[in-house]
Amino acid sequence: ASVKENGDDSSSEKEDNSKCGLFLAPSSIPNSGLGMFAGHGGISENATIGDGDVIIPFFEMEFHNQLKSKKHRNDFLWDEYVWASHTFPGAEQETEDLEDAEFACPGIGSAANSYLALKNVLDQGVSLGLGTDPGSPGAGAHSPYHNRYFTATEDIPEGGEVWMDYGPAYFKSRVNEYGYIPLPESYPVADDLLIDYQEMRFVDCNSSDISNQTWEELYQTILDFAPIWRTSRVLHALPTNASKIEDILNDGGTTYRDYDASRRDLAWLDEHGQCMDNIKTGMMSQESPHAGRGALANRFIPAGGLVTPAPLIHIGDMDELKMYQRTTIKKARFESKVVPDMNGPTTYQLILNYCFGHMDSTLLLCPYGLLTALINHSSKNANTRIVWSDAMRRKEWLEEPIDEFADESIAGLQFDFVALRDIQEDEEILIDYGDEWEQAWQEHMQNHQPRDGYIPAFELNQRLNEIEFRTLDERPYSDDGIQLRCRIQHARQCFSPRSEHLKKDSIACAIIEKLGENKYTVKVLEDGVDDDLQLEMPADAFFFVDLPYQRHHFSFQAFRHAMMIPDDMFPDVWKSRTGDDKREAGSQEQDEEDSSDDGEDEVFVDEEEDASAFKRKPKGWKHDDSAIIELPEA
């Protein structure tokens, strides 16, 4: 990739990839898009692959989009990439009361494909940390979930594809896209069938009848006589060609059938791949104390060189990321329903801050390359910029209106981040997010009011031995958005052996009295526990959890703004609001239709606001910061 002097923004010049440790290139699974490959030197067993990356929650997309037209909810491309929230310990504190929550994992979690039989990386989990001071204007503007990283479970040779485990459920729910691909349990059964077949061939020497059939005939007979086999994952683990059977069995069985095919030639990767590991994670941004974490150069990158490739997940209409407060509407005489309050304050899902957009367009483009989500802004010291990548798979979209590709389920567009000047190893990678972003940030800094009291539980738990615990009378912890928990091992004796509480690690509790020498009297705040029950607890029994809806990134005051795509590279055809304005008018009609069978619903669509949206800049580049989300009733 390079930035040419004449201002042509496409990437083209040949890179020096001789030190590249990880490549992004077409996956060895046909029609499965891009994949990640071990580069020069391969990856040793237990080594970290790339570096720890940020992950970003989506909260209740269904709820917040339910009153919008069906068009709004079509094929949300992130759905193909998100991970279930239960994958990440610590997420449950804020997601268990929600209707749905998923996580965007823009690094390896999106870039590597899954082949369950050959999986060669292990998820080492994620850490939680605010990344700024709790009173900083940046608190809640970036994700506290960071350092998700993976290690190799075996030596991955040069050119070997990196395979992760998406879990069988992913493939079971995508039969239309991928067919009946084998699951790990399919392969031993397939191996047994191959051995049975060889046994038959062996009997054949002594002139048995059945064994005169060739493998290919047998395979076809199975399909013809029992169509149910077509849906068999075992069948799909078997070779269709008899000449391969011997080799497959000699090479460890059907599990490894595609192992060789999943290895690319390094010369081919140099030619067709792009280097992904020129950047690494920086703990705190060197640019601003409010910016959170950042990305650093992993090695020297010459001016014009590729910093990192970034395939883009498109969102045709940024309104799909809007979040509303809850309001109750009357459905019928005695029925009511909680719906998003379209007339009240709004904000956006946190992912907005990790996506690129343009003031004259509804389109958002969210990069998913390795650590690209960590690249911070500087209007003065930017050393990197985005350009359209030559590697992008749907170049033609640059000339098509958004509506024509918005529902496509492929990340067809791509940026390359390229160096504007020589970048030394360990220098922070910085781009210019644009004037509108800078202005919005400056305004946010001026208006920001630090939140009173709340420090996230995951921060407090890092320094439990420095904390002076308070009694309920001094100030309930719930006033600060957190809850004190007592580890159950210190209270076992007080519960009947059949008690449900013993199945948990901890119980909600409150300190009644400080006894000195790190000893406290506590009461238990759990349903079904006697109010008068008092227990003595040592300080190391305590830790905190966050109450739902309290974390900074959930606050309607947290900063939200997309990064801006420079005007000189933004296609005019995406700027036209005409198509979207038509859609907005249409969506209002649709909303009314949608709700028409709901009986006596109150009117909740703000007709005035929708009408004025015509020919306006997309709503919400700056969000309304007048209220925080209400806690649901206990």
Ligand SMILES: C[S@@+](CC[C@H](N)C(=O)[O-])C[C@H]1O[C@@H](n2cnc3c(N)ncnc32)[C@H](O)[C@@H]1O
């Ligand atoms: C793409 S993310 C960058 C990664 C982010 N620092 C993190 O820790 O996840 C963009 C967000 O980072 C923060 N940020 C980046 N550069 C900044 C700067 N120069 N000043 C303040 N905040 C910045 C803002 O919250 C912005 O919305």
